[in-house]
Amino acid sequence: MTSKTWAFEDFVEGGTIDLGCKDVTAGEIVEFASEFDPQPMHLDEAAGKASILGGLSASGWHTCAIYMRLLCDSFLLDSTSQGAPGIDRIKWRKPVLAGDRLNGRATVLSRRESRSRPSIGLVAFRSELFNQHGETVFELENTVMFLKRGAAA
Amino acid sequence: MTLDEFFEIGVVTPLGSHTFDAEGIKAFARKYDPQPFHTDEEAAKKSVFGGLCASGWQTAATWMKRNLATPGKRWAGTGPAPEFGPSPGITDLKWLKPVYAGETVSFSRTALSHRAMGSRPGWHLLTVYAEGVDSTGDKVIEFNSAVLVKVA
Numbered sequence: 245m246t247s248k249t250w251a252f253e254d255f256v257e258g259g260t261i262d263l264g265c266k267d268v269t270a271g272e273i274v275e276f277a278s279e280f281d282p283q284p285m286h287l288d289e290a291a292g293k294a295s296i297l298g299g300l301s302a303s304g305w306h307t308c309a310i311y312m313r314l315l316c317d318s319f320l321l322d323s324t325s326q327g328a329p330g331i332d333r334i335k336w337r338k339p340v341l342a343g344d345r346l347n348g349r350a351t352v353l354s355r356r357e358s359r360s361r362p363s364i365g366l367v368a369f370r371s372e373l374f375n376q377h378g379e380t381v382f383e384l385e386n387t388v389m390f391l392k393r394g395a396a397a
Numbered sequence: 398m399t400l401d402e403f404f405e406i407g408v409v410t411p412l413g414s415h416t417f418d419a420e421g422i423k424a425f426a427r428k429y430d431p432q433p434f435h436t437d438e439e440a441a442k443k444s445v446f447g448g449l450c451a452s453g454w455q456t457a458a459t460w461m462k463r464n465l466a467t468p469g470k471r472w473a474g475t476g477p478a479p480e481f482g483p484s485p486g487i488t489d490l491k492w493l494k495p496v497y498a499g500e501t502v503s504f505s506r507t508a509l510s511h512r513a514m515g516s517r518p519g520w521h522l523l524t525v526y527a528e529g530v531d532s533t534g535d536k537v538i539e540f541n542s543a544v545l546v547k548v549a
Contacts, residue, residue, distance in 0.1 A: 304483070304484055305454070305458040310429075334486050
């Protein structure tokens with residue numbers, strides 16, 4: 245038996261998980277973009293304002309990284325996760341701007357047992373991030389593998 | 398020059414490579430993806446992956462880094478040069494094989510198609526296939542990315 249809170253059995257179709265919240269600062273937007281996505285609208289307030297994004301805005305990949313950290317801290321690190329083979333789709337629906345407060349929610353779309361690996365179950369999620377205005381800024385759908393409770397060490 | 402020629406539709410463009418060293422893997426993971434197999438060599442040995450490996454998000458973001466470092470063709474058509482804007486999203490991202498510490502990944506992009514956007518006059522939506530291959534020739538990541546381009 246596992247000491248983890250979340251194993252495959254604990255995910256219920258239609259259930260939701262609060263991913264918590266994250267304040268996005270100008271400093272971290274620029275830091276991430278400087279390394280991975282050095283386009284003017286991610287590096288400079290004036291350039292961001294002049295772009296169709298309307299302000300200094302996070303790289304979409306930074307938003308993915310913010311989502312991942314929220315996922316880790318809200319339940320993934322306290323789960324029997326065996327990783328995810330990929331992401332079906334990501335939508336960057338609205339710009340994430342410096343000063344935004346994001347909060348997240350993951351919804352279980354479906355769950356099934358693995359046919360090839362009896363110790364594993366697969367859980368499909370839709371995850372969303374919302375800004376302080378209640379607008380959806382980010383959507384992601386993927387499937388994560390979890391050990392079943394009895395199979396986890 | 399046509400837009401097809403400018404975007405190099407169907408042409409595989411090499412984006413260079415990146416070596417994922419252990420320190421870089423752990424630094425990224427501590428900030429964004431602190432799962433034990435990305436932050437700790439010993440814990441990683443006992444994990445499903447069997448060794449320290451990069452967060453899939455680090456691999457994806459590094460594709461973007463290489464993509465921006467590799468300019469496309471200069472516009473030689475009539476009218477103003479097309480301007481690249483933000484991306485509305487990606488589909489079918491697959492992490493096909495772990496990227497272990499010390500591995501070097503070679504990235505590429507291939508523009509697949511573009512179309513005028515009914516909702517945004519003057520803008521086209523360009524679809525790009527992104528890929529990363531490790532030192533043994535195995536594909537480690539792939540996805541389809543979309544990007545808005547102002548063409549008039």
